Amino acid sequence: MHTTNLRWWYPAAVLAAGALWAEAHDDLSKPEIRTEIRKDEKGKDVVYMFIDGIKVHERDPAKQPHPPVVTPGTDGAAEGPGLPPSDAVVLFDGSAESMKNWTDTMGNPTKWKLVDGALEAVKKAGYIQSRQEFGSCQVHVEWATPKPPKGNDQGRGNSGVFLMGRYEVQVLDSYENTTYADGQAGALYGRAKPLVNACRPPGEWQSFDIIFHRPQFDEKGEVVERATFTVLHNGVLIHDHVILSGGTGWRGPHAATEYEAHPDKGPISLQDHGNPVRYRNIWVRELED
Numbered sequence: 001m002h003t004t005n006l007r008w009w010y011p012a013a014v015l016a017a018g019a020l021w022a023e024a025h026d027d028l029s030k031p032e033i034r035t036e037i038r039k040d041e042k043g044k045d046v047v048y049m050f051i052d053g054i055k056v057h058e059r060d061p062a063k064q065p066h067p068p069v070v071t072p073g074t075d076g077a078a079e080g081p082g083l084p085p086s087d088a089v090v091l092f093d094g095s096a097e098s099m100k101n102w103t104d105t106m107g108n109p110t111k112w113k114l115v116d117g118a119l120e121a122v123k124k125a126g127y128i129q130s131r132q133e134f135g136s137c138q139v140h141v142e143w144a145t146p147k148p149p150k151g152n153d154q155g156r157g158n159s160g161v162f163l164m165g166r167y168e169v170q171v172l173d174s175y176e177n178t179t180y181a182d183g184q185a186g187a188l189y190g191r192a193k194p195l196v197n198a199c200r201p202p203g204e205w206q207s208f209d210i211i212f213h214r215p216q217f218d219e220k221g222e223v224v225e226r227a228t229f230t231v232l233h234n235g236v237l238i239h240d241h242v243i244l245s246g247g248t249g250w251r252g253p254h255a256a257t258e259y260e261a262h263p264d265k266g267p268i269s270l271q272d273h274g275n276p277v278r279y280r281n282i283w284v285r286e287l288e289d
């Protein structure tokens, strides 16, 4: 009698359990990532990476369409720095004192400048990073690209906000400045383009609100759960719980780095890409994994 009962409900239970498992676990086979070695003009091997069939940093919009442009509404960032929530770790509030929360990559005081209550990137001063380290967290950061704009493409207002010192949310002047879609403002660099382009003009303050869950690695150093990002740019959703398919580091013109095992916490870093991008009102709230 028991066996008969078991027969009718068993397949349904297996299906339901499978669905629950799939929902709870990261499907490591998606997106489909393929790499190819090609020779450059000097005969040197260059890695080309394709994510779901699209070449990383593909410039042809017919192959990697540009996100639509939207005009963002107003939030605190447009009028003046907003106020952090009471439970936030404030990393920069416009004061000289809060500059001490940041160092260069060697742990020395940063050479970035305090200008009108903003932290300004200084060419050749290198990346800066928070003294305090974080894993999964919510980050608020306000930034402004130089006005008048200088340069174009990746050379205009380039910087970046790095989670755990390694996963970059791109900062770029993407206001009427075209570059490859997976490298424009708000892109998870080389890995995921923003849903829309919500960039404000050069010189205007903009905000990122980032909800980040760190990746998990097993004892062998293999990634078993990848990082996820939800990002709002000027209050507009640009990444909706996106699973980061690998690292965001530069690995040649058409490839990005892979996951590499790292500690459970790392700093928030800001990129010196040679452009005097400004930052203000930077705060973090730690989250459960």
Ligand code: MG
Pocket: 158, 159, 160, 168, 170, 171, 271, 273
């Ligand atoms: Mg950058």
